[in-house]
Structure formats: structure tokens, C-alpha cells
Amino acid sequence: MKQVSFSLLATDGNARRGRIDTPRGDIQTPAFMPVGTAGTVKAMYPEQVRETGADILLGNTYHLMLRPGAERVASLGGLHTFMDWERPILTDSGGFQVMSLAKLRKLDEKGVTFRSHIDGSAHSLTPERSIEIQTLLDSDIIMQLDECISLPNETREMERAMELSLRWADRSKTAFNGQNNRALFGIVQGGDDLRLRAKSAAGLQSIGFDGYAVGGLAVGEPQAVMFEVLSDVCPLLPEDRPRYLMGVGKPDDILGGIERGIDMFDCVHPTRAGRHGHIYTRFGVINMKNARHKDDGRPVDEQSPNRNCRRFSRAYLHHLVKTEEILGAMILSQINLAYYQELTAGARAAIEAGSFSDFVETTRAGWAAGDLPPL
């Protein structure tokens, strides 16, 4: 029997409250997955990530296949042991990063060959090799290799990439070979063309996956376009499988995704923004580099459930950011990840209570009201 399963616990409009059971622990959905690119969520100990409320991390196949290498991770006991994170890990297929980071890429029917952005070494990734790497990493949720193109783009190009991704989906399913301790997710492609998206969704379901991702979004299009695609695609996906919006996003994108029926999200944004001096809170985004914080002895948010938002003054965080101290990156990454978890936990509770639209309205009103007035 499949050891990874999804239970839909409640709905509120199109928003869904669910749970993914895995041998390594349950994932409460809607879930935000912090990104542990190269075997670490940047500037965070794994237990600190867990303490923010994260049930699952995302690992990047592209980075890990280059360093330290999938076979090496396997011989060291798998990615969970390697990074000391015992809970579930979802790995991407590597395809997206190959297209955005690698050099001298060459894509054909078989797969993609490329050179490492680190040392120029030659590598190839096929649907089969991607599954193999993710299995070596001991991933709990494996993604098919797909081709993700930027938007806007020509219909012919979107169709070509979607059709290729569908054939790769089929090969991925075969290569995955029904492993029952992990899940395999297909990825809906088709750009901003709803006919293509529908064809992709139908094609994937006839192959049959444990979950369905929406890929090829947050690649340059306006938020309205992304939301429109989600509104159209989600109803085409099976109710009894988790839905994952890849690489998204800012807090408002996540609320909008949940509103439209998405269960899972990942993004480097909270940690990257933290390293660059930006904080997400119920007041919206705060730029800690701004000189207005220089003499501000107030905490970021004295009512936050997150201790780091209460214990350090804005003046101190401003100082750490301006002096480029590592502790600044540590604290701001933690604050952002904790806020993302607070947001998804709030969404889960609201969906259960049937008050999700109130939750969205209140949350957005808080962001719109903005930060505390300056001292």
C-alpha cells in the first residue's frame, strides 16, 4: 500500500485544508516548504527551521547533483541524515535550475546536457536520471523532469515545451517504478494558455501521479496572470491529490494560491529577502536597511508569536544589516520563515473554521496598513 497519501480535511470556497501522510511525518496543508538549496536552509539550523513550524523542506536536485553529488549523499545515508532533517523532503527535478543557472545547455527529446556553473564540468539530466538522483537523495516527494519556459512566450513554444514535459512525465512514471515509500508528482505546464494547461492536466492524470504541481508560473508574468491560470487549472486537478504551486512566492501570492485551491508552496524568497535586509510581518514588508530604524528601540512586532520579533530592537537589526553581520542574516531569515509558517497556519485554521475569506481580508488589510509609524 502506498505509504504517502493525501487526506482532504476541509474546504472553504476553493481553499483546501489537508494532510499528506508520509513515513517521515505528516505535512499539514496548505504548507509552505522552506528551500534548502544545497543541503541547508541558508543561515538556519534544521531545528530552527522546524521550530518555525515547517513540516517539509525542499531540496534542489541541480545543486546537490553538482555538490556533493547524489551518489555521495546516498553513500552518506541520504539527504535527511546528511543535513540532519528527519522530516519529509521534496526534491525538484533539477530542470528549472539547469535552465536558469547552468551553462552551454542543450535540450533535446532525451533530456538536457549542460555545464556546471561552478566548475564547468559536463553533466546530463534525463527524466530517468532525475528520478534516479532524487531516489539516491532519498527524497519523499519526487518531481518529474519538465521544461519550464519564461513568460510571456509564443503559443507554439509553450505547446512544444508542454508536450515535451508530458512525454517526460510518462518516462518519469516508468522510471519511478511505483516506489511505495515516496510520492511522484507530475507538473502541469502550458504557460498562460488555458487550452494547453487543460491538455497538460488531462495528460498527466491519464498517466496518474500522487500529486500535481503547477509549474511555469512566477517566471515573469504579472500576478493577475498567475492567479488566472490557477483559477482555471485547479478545477481540472483531482480533488484527492495534493496540488503544489512551484517556486511561489511572496505572502500575497501564497494567499491567492490557497484561495484558488493550492496546497503546497516553496520559495527562496523569505530567506533571500532576509539576507538582503527585508522582513515580512503582519505589517507587510519592512526594509531594515532604512535609516528610520537607526534609533528605533522598538521590537519588530511586540505582539508576534516569534521571539525574534520581540527581543531585538529595530535599531539592532538595522545595525546588523548595515554592518553585514551574519547574525543579521540568521535573524531575518528566521523571522521571514516564521512569518510564512504563521501565515499558512492561519490559513489552515481559517479554512477549518470556514472563515478563510475573512482571514484573507484581515491579513491583506494589515499589510496595506503597513509598518508602525516612525518614532
Added chain:
Amino acid sequence: MKQVSFSLLATDGNARRGRIDTPRGDIQTPAFMPVGTAGTVKAMYPEQVRETGADILLGNTYHLMLRPGAERVASLGGLHTFMDWERPILTDSGGFQVMSLAKLRKLDEKGVTFRSHIDGSAHSLTPERSIEIQTLLDSDIIMQLDECISLPNETREMERAMELSLRWADRSKTAFNGQNNRALFGIVQGGDDLRLRAKSAAGLQSIGFDGYAVGGLAVGEPQAVMFEVLSDVCPLLPEDRPRYLMGVGKPDDILGGIERGIDMFDCVHPTRAGRHGHIYTRFGVINMKNARHKDDGRPVDEQSPNRNCRRFSRAYLHHLVKTEEILGAMILSQINLAYYQELTAGARAAIEAGSFSDFVETTRAGWAAGDLPPL
């Protein structure tokens, strides 16, 4: 009554086991003080520093006077509140960093004028201003301003700097004005000339300080020269005051300092070495960048009391160091600070037990034996 006091609890040869009581908590000596240069021990939360066993931190007056500024720290509640460290803080006078970091320095009888290495802004530091800054920071142990010169150097130059430091010591004592909630330490100078060192030690004692530092060491001279100066100077210092060897050092320097009667140490070395991939353990120093660790699934030291030495594989730490992940700096800094505290805690227990020379021998034998054989 003076609220900062020193109790000598036990001796073993010249090694001393003591305790400094302060309003913000006791400091068990011999003590190693981690350096929180700019209001943070780099890559460590304050509670993580405390968990390594540190009783006291060092703050750098030069860095803090430039950013965020002493008056600003004072208006924000002092350095302890600013960085969320409630226990004692010792601040240096700023003199050493002015000489090593600042630009366009000009030193005369009155003090030193210089330009910031950050933005070129003009500043001056006098014995009086240094005391004022350290008081604004709310330091628990304040250091006099002195002039620290490199070694080897000419006798005339060492004498000039020592005599100037002695006059500045006198002005510092006056400026300190007998504050009873903090301590003021004088600094013995005189280079590697024992006659000058003796004159400095005697001069300082006739002024009278709460503690005596040995400055002007670890400035380019061989370890043997440093040890010789310590062997000669320590007997000239009063038994009932703490003795602080400034800016030292590596673990072996610390053992040798304790052997000769030193009670307090500080150095950026453990955190800086950690950020550069070096780990200190009972096996000596280990270069985690070395390819021998690439496939080594063993922990750094499975018998270490420090969890970070047991939980992560050498292969993982090697990976973090090679990929320049912030978590690598975090873990390695923690491991090194914990080892320094383990070392000084071991020294304290050994002095109490009258077995300090055995402790030194065993510890040095462990370092000499080196790391585990490669896999």
C-alpha cells in the same frame, strides 16, 4: 563598596582558579571571552554563546563608536540590551583597533585622531573619551587607553609607548572616577623588555586598578617570547586582582598563559578560524576544507560533549565549508567557541584538583596525536 571583586579560589603552581563577581553575574576564571566585535559574536545567537559556557563577552570600542555609535547604544539601553546579552561585558579601549584598522592616525600626548576605515569620517580617542565611550556602552570591565606597538621593536620606542601608556593609565583612572558598578583595568606595556615591563607593572599598581592586563603581546613575536614575558610579569602583579592577557590566542597559548598565572583571555581566533573552515578539538586543529573529509561520514568527535561535534558528519561540514554556506560558519564558530570553553573549564577543574600539569600534558598529547586517521 565595589560591586566588582575578585576571589582567588585555588592555585596549582602558578596557575590560578578564581571568580570575578559582578552585578551582571560571576565570571569563573581562567576564563575565555568570546569577541563580539560589532555587537554580535559573529554567526552566533547570544544564547548559543552562553550555552558554550561563556560567562563574559568582549566588545570592541573602536567598532561600536563608529557603528552604531556609543551615544546611540546608550540611548538604546546600553550594549547588553542592544545585543540581548545580560551577562558581563568587557570592552577594550579602542586603541588597538585604531592602530590596526583606522586610517590617517595621528598620536600625541593628548590621544589619537584618526579616520574611520568604513567611511573616512574623523574621530578622536583620548583616555577620557575612551572611558566615556565604554561607560556609555555600559561595560562591566573597562580598559584604559594604551599604545600597543608591534614586536620586535626598538627599546627606545617600547619605552616611549610604555611611558605614554602609564600617563594615559593615570588619566584613565581619574576619568573613571571610581564608578563602583564596574571595574577599570590597567594595561602593562613594555614590549619584550623585562625592565620596561617591571616599570609598567609597578607604575600601574601605584595608580591602583581593579585588574591588570598584559598588553602588547601576540603582536608578531614567537610564542616563547610571549611566554617569557608572562613568566616574568605575572609575579609582579598583585595576587588579589585578575590578570588578563589581551588578544590571545590559540588553545596552546591559552594553556601556556594559564600555566604562568593568567586569568582571562580573549581572541577572535575561534570564530574567525571557524568562518575559514578550521575546527579546534581535542585532536588539535582540523581543516574541514581538506578533501579527506569529502566522503567521511564520521562526526568530528563522537565523544565530544558538544552536540554539533556529534550530529553532523565531516562530509557535511566539508560540504558546507566548500559551498560557503552560512550554516558552515555558524556550526564551525560554535564548535570552536565550545572547545575553548571546554578547555578553560577543564583547566579550572584541574587547578582545583591540583592536577593542572597533568591536564596540560594530556591535552597537548591529544593535540600532538592529531586528528582521526583518514577513512
